[in-house]
Amino acid sequence: MVQYRRTDRVNRVAAAISDPTRRAILERLAQGPARISDVAQPFAMSLTGFCKHVRVLERARLVRRTRRGRENTLELSCEPLRQVAQWVLQYEPFWNARADRLQQFLVNQKEKPQ
Amino acid sequence: MVQYRRTDRVNRVAAAISDPTRRAILERLAQGPARISDVAQPFAMSLTGFCKHVRVLERARLVRRTRRGRENTLELSCEPLRQVAQWVLQYEPFWNARADRLQQFLVNQKEKPQ
Secondary structure (H helix, E strand, O other): OHHHHHHHHHHHHHHHOOOHHHHHHHHHHOOOOEEHHHHHOOOOOOHHHHHHHHHHHHHOOOEEEEEEOOEEEEEEOOHHHHHHHHHHHOOHHHHHHHHHHHHHHHHHHHHOOO | OHHHHHHHHHHHHHHHOOOHHHHHHHHHHOOOOEEHHHHHOOOOOOHHHHHHHHHHHHHOOOEEEEEEOOEEEEEEOOHHHHHHHHHHHOOHHHHHHHHHHHHHHHHHHHHOOO
């Protein structure tokens, strides 16, 4: 069950970050919490469209929304990214191996008599 | 333009790994290249359904397909995961900061006179 929940969370988080607008929202919130209208302002879309993206991020628990005064404030919540990082980093030895082979190839090319 | 292509690649790769079947295919191929029918065998789905997942992985360049004899062979290609890792790891200081704060809280609790 725990395994299932973790799988489900990786699904949601990976889907959430597969969109450039949603990644840009997270990048904005990395500077600190902000009012939803301020975060929305630079994006060339309706507030309704923007709020749909925010809801996807909330469901993935990457963003927390709190009401302060008359306005909603958004705050980054990075913890769920850790599990995606863990999954992706399993494969680091593979891409490093390729980089090592490429480097070795370049060294060999350099050492070859012209 | 380069920036756009990188963005586009992160989109595709993150969407590709947002599905547990596709992640399981990559995990299987981490053990080495394999015939498509052998990779498909443990999955409770039609070969057609399975091949749709493979195509998503191919479009994200996470899997290479080659024809050997009468059968297609699949091979892992991890390089595109590196860019997703780079994007996700920007946020590592945030989740580490939270873990540090939690640890400090627990230390403080322990040190408190009972």
